[in-house]
Amino acid sequence: MANFGNFCLLFALCLSVYALLASLVGASQKQERIVRSAERAVYASTVGITLALLTLLFLLLANDFSSSHVANSSNRALPIFYKIAAIWGAHDGSMLLWCFFTSLLCAVVVYQNRLRYRDMMPYVLAVLMFNLSFFLFLNLFLSNPFTQLVQVFSNGSIQSFIPADGQGLNPLLQHWAMVIHPPILYLGFIGFVVPFAFAFAALATKQLGNTWIRTTRRWTLMTWLLLGIGIVLGGKWAYVVLGWGGYWAWDPVENSSLMPWLVGTAFLHSVIVQERRGMFKIWNMILIALTYLLGIFGTFITRSGIVDSVHAFAASNLGWFFVYFMAIVLAASLYLIYDRRSYLRSERRLDSVLSRESAFLFNNLVLVVSCFAVLWGTMFPVLSEHIQGSKITVGPPFFDGINIPIGLLLLFLTGVGPLFAWHKTSLKSLKKALFWPAIFAAVACGGLLAGGMRNFYSIVCLTLCAFVLTAIIEEFFKGAKVRIRARGESFPLAVTNLTLKNKRRYGGYIVHVGIALMFAGLSGNAFNRETTGQMTIGEEMPVGEYVLKLSGISEGETANYFYGRASMEAYKNGRLVRTLEPENRIFKTGNRQSTTTVALHSTLKEDLYVVYSGSAADSKHQIMAHMNPLVFWVWFGSGVMFFGAIVTLLPDRSRQ
């Protein structure tokens, strides 16, 4: 079976290399026939990879421990749901999933454009296949999921080796968020290859109008959405599984997913300026190339072991291949942009600082600076080791120090940007537009100060949230009022129709509402509190406004693990609000790893977060409790954001 998997991968690699070469030959000789054969090779290659993936799934479900991937990431007692997830439980299998998604995207792109853009498609194909061939090559030769285990005896003979049971899936990965997080995140990384491929093809064929942007708008948005969901799920997983009480730690692997998202966000905004005003053309090319490259770079960081991270896969020898690959892509993109610069001239100049264009420009500036800061902090240990000889790391004070002000600046722009008109805004109209947002912001700020809040950044953040939310709600009101007057629609209907009539604009506003709510949640971070206690049964411990009482400890086992469970009664103002049951699990497989399972009492105002990390011999039970204000709004805000992004993705009704 494993040989069949290898065969499928090899078949897919040969076909994708063929498709790469054939599309280039077809383009240079203007032979549609050859391009068509390249397209058929893309489909066949997708079939090959799909079969390889099914083979791996079969090996996992059949408990075939002769395969090293199965032996390393599954075991007999593992629930079937996690056996499927074990495909991406180690780096070789996850790369197969990566290749599968890539090939699927390529096949969809080929199918969608079978009758369109015939002159651009060979180059689109070439980029897609270069990308796919690279990952298939790594998957087949350097990180192969179908490797068989062998035993080498002292006399030099080699025999196949089949362990009685597997090592099991890493217990930390046995959680629903972790099961869906990697596939969603991969799609969020991979998808940027499509707009990049079209951008590249547009450069190659000198068709530098807005076609490449329009045709890939949905791809870009979808990818951006999935990457966002992937990042949030990763945070959610860290929050409820890792048990340290937070959801973001500026870990290199977290950073590597944030960087393409930041630049991708800049790209999403700046293409609007190109579509509306014919400006920023070179800049957009650079942004999409960077977004794509940062996605590859993120994979490189996660898979090469170059940067130490708790989340990274075990060090592997893939590093240099990634460096060469990224260098080729970067050099080719920069060369083409330079060579085609005369086609990329701006059609207009910037007329005023108080214009939508300049708001977008500042948005781009701060997003790119933020990305650069994250990149700098992430790579500094590597840089300093090469330049100075000693590895120096930077921590959260650096990342927070620079990204909190950037975040607040962005939040401010989210509020004022849409109030600016294209071309030029008069001070008078700006004053009128700013009236209500400024009043609500002032009220919020006064309320916070009167309520005793003294943290500078949190006050600024919440004030800006009030500002942004008022500005957006006012936009909806204004639009709805027109409809109510003109058509006599009821208010909710008017808002719905308004949104559906102009999905890009109002969907975008909904995303902005989500961002503001999320920032409100992030501002709670400044007030996190934690308490640890060595508790005996019956003992009480105060945490913020709550009192926690340890009422009992129970023990038991499932097929997969042993557990110890603490029953903690949470009282607020003397009333029992909830019994929390954090667990401490010891898994039966692998090296008997223990994990903690967090118990949460989440309200709109705050999260009570309790971890039971074990008991000492003298029947003292170690309990850690966190009080995290406003965390709910981080998840809720991101949900609103994703909803808004989906609204902008809804298909337009065809106009007749």
Added chain:
Amino acid sequence: MAPRIKLLVGGAVIVAALAWLGFVGFEESKAYYITVDEYHSLKGEIGDKTFRLAGDVVEGSIDRSKPQMEFLIASSETAIKVRYVGSDIIPDTFTDGSKALVEGTIAPDGTFQARNIQAKCASKYEAEYEQRNSS
């Protein structure tokens, strides 16, 4: 002033302010990241500064009987005794033989006072089989 110049000035001010904030945070949080072996050659330079020490947790050395957990962390040749003085929960992945990263300072008695422990275990799964394969 032409709008282009205004924008350039505005952009430059923002970037400069952010660069300054970045520099302050950078100075505050930069720390050496070294292995146990490297420590001995960098001892003088580090002094009582905070740094991060990476190595393997020596099998059987974790002592949880004291109020503050102690263990040995080692690279290929040498080991250093670590005392955990932080208050955060010790990560799930921290076990005998796991790769650990501790952050803190060296106390006068030569033990490492760790305020923070990170541990990574995933690679151990694979290492175990590799050993068995080649035995």
